[in-house]
Amino acid sequence: MLERLNEALDHIEAHIRRRIEATELARIAATSEYHFRRMFSALAGMPLSEYIRRRRLTVAGAEVLAGDRTLLDIAVRYGYGSGEAFARAFRAVHGVGPGEARRYGAPLHAQPRMSFRLVVEGSSSMRYRIVEKEQFHVVGKKARVPLVHEGVNPAIAEFIRSIGQDTTERIAALSDQQPEGVVAVCDDLDPSRAEGTELDYYHAVVTRADAPDDDLDTLVVPPGTWAVFENSGPFPEALQILWRDVFTQWFPSNPYQSRPGPEILRTRLSENGNQADAALWIPVERVAVSD
Structure with a gap:
């Protein structure tokens, strides 16, 4: 690759x-x-x-x-x-x-020519599994927010704070399949993935049901294959490192490629909010491997 x-x-x-x-x-x-x-x-x-x-x-x-x-x-x-x-x-x-x-003769900024190479460290392994899912719905509250590559996303943090406890409990009660509980769902990202471009962010659950109330948003996700990656570590740094490692390490060495679709993150924070256990769901499709 x-x-x-x-x-x-x-x-x-x-x-x-x-x-x-x-x-x-x-x-x-x-x-x-x-x-x-x-x-x-x-x-x-x-x-x-x-x-x-x-x-x-x-x-x-x-x-x-x-x-x-x-x-x-x-x-x-x-x-x-x-x-x-x-x-x-x-x-x-x-x-x-x-x-x-x-x-x-002003000094100019040069962009060096890039080349990619694989650095094999062997210090850690990635926990992943492949899951086939039937059509499901993402149901919850949606906001259009800017993409932030590092650190806490202020727009997302403010959006979640604006959702009332009663609404959060109504959303959580709809969860009926994996990933379980309230999850973060990112969809409709700009193809460039540039810092500051916008995306749809859902504070939602994965469910078979439609939204039961008019004040909730629904995203219909068609059947497909998902790669599920798990890790634990400091929040939010470990989550952002996980996403990076999926694309820089896992994809180049496995017979899969990403496909259009929402990315789903299930996060469970420690009591002090500094650590997190996470599962990242990425839509994938298998690619043919040449002999």
């Missing part, structure tokens, strides 16, 4: 001045576009589109400083429709406009 991901990175470099389609990169990596974007974001620490933009403007920056072409020529050469659009993108990455950089 990592070898194919690196071939996709080579394709980016070979076509850095052209429009690069995620579908083509996914084809080279022999996976779905959905899974490729997820894998790239987890491994690189940034969305695919952001990496391509930074690499393109890193290479363009060298041409700006060289002074062999006009700024408009460089803008067109790297796919920008106007000098103004190029200048805006250039400033967003380098902190100065291309004209200033050329006139004053």
